[in-house]
Amino acid sequence: AQKVTQAQTEISVVEKEDVTLDCVYETRDTTYYLFWYKQPPSGELVFLIRRNSFDEQNEISGRYSWNFQKSTSSFNFTITASQVVDSAVYFCALTVLSGSARQLTFGSGTQLTVLP
Amino acid sequence: EADIYQTPRYLVIGTGKKITLECSQTMGHDKMYWYQQDPGMELHLIHYSYGVNSTEKGDLSSESTVSRIRTEHFPLTLESARPSHTSQYLCASSATGVLQPQHFGDGTRLSIL
Numbered sequence: 001a002q003k004v005t006q007a008q009t010e011i012s013v014v015e016k017e018d019v020t021l022d023c024v025y026e027t028r029d030t031t032y033y034l035f036w037y038k039q040p041p042s043g044e045l046v047f048l049i050r051r052n053s054f055d056e057q058n059e060i061s062g063r064y065s066w067n068f069q070k071s072t073s074s075f076n077f078t079i080t081a082s083q084v085v086d087s088a089v090y091f092c093a094l095t096v097l098s099g100s101a102r103q104l105t106f107g108s109g110t111q112l113t114v115l116p
Numbered sequence: 117e118a119d120i121y122q123t124p125r126y127l128v129i130g131t132g133k134k135i136t137l138e139c140s141q142t143m144g145h146d147k148m149y150w151y152q153q154d155p156g157m158e159l160h161l162i163h164y165s166y167g168v169n170s171t172e173k174g175d176l177s178s179e180s181t182v183s184r185i186r187t188e189h190f191p192l193t194l195e196s197a198r199p200s201h202t203s204q205y206l207c208a209s210s211a212t213g214v215l216q217p218q219h220f221g222d223g224t225r226l227s228i229l
Contacts, residue, residue: 032155032199033156035158035159037158038215039210039218043147043149043164043210043216043218044149044161044162044164044174045149045151045208046160047158047159050157051157052156064224081158089216089217089218091217091218095155095156096158097155104153104204104206104220104223106220108217109217109218110174111217
């Protein structure tokens with residue numbers, strides 16, 4: 001069975017601070033995909049990134065960066081120079097392609113509040 | 117612990133059949149969502165609802181329809197299934213308010229032959 005743990009339930013930072021959202025996953029599958037989604041106040045999920053299990057290269061997109069480490073089963077997300085508009089709930093998710101009963105697993109989400 | 121339930125978990129059915137995917141939540145959430153996910157790909161929002169008698173189409177065009185007659189129930193219907201509808205469908209709900217996280221069902225894996 002798969003599991004995704006986002007240990008940080010709520011985080012508050014002041015604007016311009018850097019913030020890292022942690023994600024730890026568990027799976028026995030060797031082929032899997034990891035995702036980060038943003039849920040802004042409007043409610044709908046916004047896709048941020050997808051990584052497959054064979055690509056450990058870290059990625060940077062503007063103020064966002066992701067650190068994927070298979071050795072620690074972590075896929076952490078960092079926002080640099082945070083802004084008020086970054087306030088949202090962020091979800092980490094894992095999907096596998098095997099015949100597992102549950103193919104898609106979400107973490108419980110981290111609520112990020114960026115204060116002006 | 118699951119407070120949002122989807123049935124069936126798996127469905128293999130022939131082309132042309134009418135299908136209804138069930139989604140129920142016991143949390144009293146006003147907002148509910150349906151997402152579609154192809155293997156290994158990201159979720160795409162296909163329908164959402166902000167409350168009873170409210171339904172809206174999402175970002176991804178879908179031939180499915182939804183209804184929201186009761187707060188706790190948000191079924192998705194395909195009138196005539198086709199192989200292109202083969203996918204995983206995920207239901208979610210959230211409370212009204214700022215930064216209320218979504219709660220996800222286990223999903224329905226649909227295969228149209």
